Amino acid sequence: METNGFSSPRPDAFPAGLRVLVVDDDPTWLKILEKMLKKCSYEVTTCNLAREALDLLRERKDGFDIVISDVNMPDMDGFKLLEHVGLEMDLPVIMMSVDGETSRVMKGVQHGACDYLLKPIRMKELRNIWQHVFRKRIQEVKDIESHEGLEEIQMMGNSMEQSDDGYLFCGVDLISGKKRKDTDNKQDDRHYGDPSSVKKARVVWTVELHQKFVKAVNQFGFDIGPKKILDSMGVPWLTRENVASHLQKYRLYLSRLQKENELKASFGGMKQSDISKDTPGNVCLQNSSNASRNSVTNGSSGICGSKVPIKNVDSKICVEDMKVASVQMAEPKEALIGDITDPQKSSNSRTGLNHSFGQIGLDVKYEPKILTQYSWTEVPPVQFEQEHMPHFQSQSWSTEVRPVHFKPEQKPHVQSESSFSHLPLARNHIQVDCRTEPILSHHPIPSTNEKDKRADIGPNCIKSRRQGIGIVTSVESTAQLFSVQPKSHLTHCKEFEPIPCSMWNMKNHSLEKIPLNDVDSSQRNLILGTGSGFRLLDEELRRYSPQGDFHPQNAGFENIESFDYSNQGIIADIPPLLYDSLNFDYGNPSETMEYPVIDQGLFIA
Amino acid sequence: MERNLHRQLANMKKSLFDQGYLDEQFIQLEELQDAANPNFVEEVVTMYYRDSARLIQNIDHALEKNPLDFAKLDNYMHQFKGSSCSIGAKKLKNECTQFKEYCETGNGEGCKRTFQQVKKEYAALKKKLEHYFQFARQVGPVEKACRPK
Numbered sequence: 001m002e003t004n005g006f007s008s009p010r011p012d013a014f015p016a017g018l019r020v021l022v023v024d025d026d027p028t029w030l031k032i033l034e035k036m037l038k039k040c041s042y043e044v045t046t047c048n049l050a051r052e053a054l055d056l057l058r059e060r061k062d063g064f065d066i067v068i069s070d071v072n073m074p075d076m077d078g079f080k081l082l083e084h085v086g087l088e089m090d091l092p093v094i095m096m097s098v099d100g101e102t103s104r105v106m107k108g109v110q111h112g113a114c115d116y117l118l119k120p121i122r123m124k125e126l127r128n129i130w131q132h133v134f135r136k137r138i139q140e141v142k143d144i145e146s147h148e149g150l151e152e153i154q155m156m157g158n159s160m161e162q163s164d165d166g167y168l169f170c171g172v173d174l175i176s177g178k179k180r181k182d183t184d185n186k187q188d189d190r191h192y193g194d195p196s197s198v199k200k201a202r203v204v205w206t207v208e209l210h211q212k213f214v215k216a217v218n219q220f221g222f223d224i225g226p227k228k229i230l231d232s233m234g235v236p237w238l239t240r241e242n243v244a245s246h247l248q249k250y251r252l253y254l255s256r257l258q259k260e261n262e263l264k265a266s267f268g269g270m271k272q273s274d275i276s277k278d279t280p281g282n283v284c285l286q287n288s289s290n291a292s293r294n295s296v297t298n299g300s301s302g303i304c305g306s307k308v309p310i311k312n313v314d315s316k317i318c319v320e321d322m323k324v325a326s327v328q329m330a331e332p333k334e335a336l337i338g339d340i341t342d343p344q345k346s347s348n349s350r351t352g353l354n355h356s357f358g359q360i361g362l363d364v365k366y367e368p369k370i371l372t373q374y375s376w377t378e379v380p381p382v383q384f385e386q387e388h389m390p391h392f393q394s395q396s397w398s399t400e401v402r403p404v405h406f407k408p409e410q411k412p413h414v415q416s417e418s419s420f421s422h423l424p425l426a427r428n429h430i431q432v433d434c435r436t437e438p439i440l441s442h443h444p445i446p447s448t449n450e451k452d453k454r455a456d457i458g459p460n461c462i463k464s465r466r467q468g469i470g471i472v473t474s475v476e477s478t479a480q481l482f483s484v485q486p487k488s489h490l491t492h493c494k495e496f497e498p499i500p501c502s503m504w505n506m507k508n509h510s511l512e513k514i515p516l517n518d519v520d521s522s523q524r525n526l527i528l529g530t531g532s533g534f535r536l537l538d539e540e541l542r543r544y545s546p547q548g549d550f551h552p553q554n555a556g557f558e559n560i561e562s563f564d565y566s567n568q569g570i571i572a573d574i575p576p577l578l579y580d581s582l583n584f585d586y587g588n589p590s591e592t593m594e595y596p597v598i599d600q601g602l603f604i605a
Numbered sequence: 606m607e608r609n610l611h612r613q614l615a616n617m618k619k620s621l622f623d624q625g626y627l628d629e630q631f632i633q634l635e636e637l638q639d640a641a642n643p644n645f646v647e648e649v650v651t652m653y654y655r656d657s658a659r660l661i662q663n664i665d666h667a668l669e670k671n672p673l674d675f676a677k678l679d680n681y682m683h684q685f686k687g688s689s690c691s692i693g694a695k696k697l698k699n700e701c702t703q704f705k706e707y708c709e710t711g712n713g714e715g716c717k718r719t720f721q722q723v724k725k726e727y728a729a730l731k732k733k734l735e736h737y738f739q740f741a742r743q744v745g746p747v748e749k750a751c752r753p754k
Contacts, residue, residue, distance in 0.1 A: 028686070028688055029691050072684065098687035
């Protein structure tokens with residue numbers, strides 16, 4: 001095996017000197033490929049075992065530009081290696097096989113391969129592999145710029161003072177901020193103009209590093225920006241860009257997991273729909289994601305637009321550990337019963353959604369903030385129960401809800417108000433109607449005071465699916481659950497075992513897909529203050545999924561009020577969605593630490 | 606005389622191609638041969654025969670089992686096929702494909718029959734290539750038409 005020193009590419013000679021790692025268990029092919037690549041003036045390292053290859057990659061961080069791997073290997077499936085490399089090292093990977101079946105090729109692409117070559121491989125095919133490296137570098141450069149732009153926007157949003165004017169203008173500011181950022185970035189373009197010459201120190205995401213990353217993400221929630229993750233990871237040599245791009249990949253991975261889980265769930269059958277909530281809090285405690293999923297889907301289909309007894313709703317929401325919630329839910333539940341109104345599918349839904357969540361009190365729990373703070377497996381119990389889960393479709397939720405930067409603090413704030421007249425709907429709203437009612441902004445349950453400010457939201461909320469969710473009470477209880485206090489918030493969250501952040505992340509990911517178009521523009525404006533501002537933000541989010549600095553610590557409910565709408569909307573949406581999505585996506589919310597396990601699974605070579 | 610040898614060598618190669626023993630991949634290998642690796646093709650072929658002997662054995666053993674594990678057979682053959690195409694063994698590759706088809710349909714008899722063919726082709730090609738390389742060595746490290754780098 002030819003080994004290279006820790007070499008750096010020669011930028012001026014690109015693509016010559018490209019550092020390629022070839023992995024193939026067939027020694028004959030290894031020899032041939034090595035020779036071919038050398039003829040292309042690449043620096044070749046060969047490896048006949050996948051595990052060895054991974055070790056090599058981890059050892060030599062930033063030692064390779066591209067990996068070429070066979071699909072069929074004895075010690076590890078080529079696709080798995082592909083995933084590992086993508087997540088840990090973020091290198092382009094080319095797959096090879098003598099089998100050119102469409103399904104295999106598709107699988108390769110799905111797992112992230114940037115190309116799939118059929119054996120016997122011609123030299124001319126290898127000559128061009130540098131394009132994948134080049135492409136990735138260009139994308140990374142763009143990502144960094146976007147990250148910075150987005151973060152700036154989010155930071156601006158965070159620092160928004162509480163005042164109605166504050167968030168009315170925030171949209172504007174965001175836009176102008178973004179524009180400013182763009183201009184700045186353009187000046188930097190020159191610097192990035194030649195990606196081939198930019199030697200980015202490639203971070204090798206070792207298992208330990210990734211675990212730190214996951215821990216940080218779980219701690220703050222997926223919605224949090226890379227900066228926060230970076231800070232909490234405490235790895236001095238890691239940059240925000242490293243974290244940001246890793247975060248993206250991570251979300252991709254989670255969303256893929258989510259899809260797989262959803263697929264499974266759909267087969268699980270939608271029985272949950274009728275889980276009556278005899279046990280107020282515990283109903284939702286369905287451990288299987290399937291259950292939640294089913295319930296949700298069932299719920300949505302059944303409930304959309306119809307009155308749904310809270311009972312059903314609760315049961316559907318399989319929130320695993322809603323123990324705490326259950327207690328609290330009990331109250332709201334009763335309140336909710338009989339107050340079910342048809343969820344309104346309208347643009348209002350967005351606001352309604354927010355509100356509905358608030359009502360349930362549990363919704364408040366959802367506050368994205370809370371969710372983010374929870375570890376993966378934690379599921380805010382309360383929220384689900386109250387929610388009218390019929391709509392609970394992780395998918396729809398995810399698509400609709402765009403967990404934009406949400407501010408946890410906001411939630412608590414709202415809850416304390418306990419005047420959520422319009423909250424209850426949120427949940428239902430979110431779940432099912434995600435499609436019809438784009439929930440652009442999830443407003444934390446506004447307090448009564450807020451009501452005026454959020455008048456637009458309020459009434460909407462009330463109208464839109466108010467599923468008879470106990471509002472006031474629930475809100476209050478939720479509020480308590482979610483205490484805003486920076487520290488307590490976290491504490492509370494933990495009690496609930498919030499939905500794993502990872503799930504939420506997945507949702508975020510999917511949420512990002514929610515087209516803004518769905519949102520009624522007026523609604524949007526309401527929420528954003530300036531519709532365009534939101535859209536802008538939304539697009540950013542779409543790209544990145546909220547990475548704004550998540551300040552779980554935001555103390556006080558005041559923040560809620562000052563919440564700039566764009567953020568709020570986003571955040572508000574998140575909670576309900578989060579739960580839903582979390583439930584759904586997360587295959588087994590039964591254990592709290594499920595996500596970490598899964599995560600580790602990925603890295604268990 | 607040299608020219609004669611060269612021509613003979615060329616003819617040998619041509620007939621190998623004409624008879625379908627070798628395909629384009631073999632030429633690729635020849636093009637890889639250069640001053641740094643003057644016997645590249647022969648080295649590769651030698652490596653192939655050494656490694657593939659193991660695979661042949663695996664398949665033989667698997668074919669003796671009862672009942673036949675087609676998934677395993679398919680897997681072994683997949684490896685063998687991949688290896689065989691590395692040197693451009695055309696006929697051999699085709700037989701491998703046939704074998705895999707029988708595996709898919711669970712045709713044990715078909716598999717066994719085809720594998721006999723595989724082994725035959727495998728042996729025949731080996732002989733021809735040995736002959737070819739021997740002759741090539743005789744002809745000497747002649748200036749092969751190397752493509753300029």
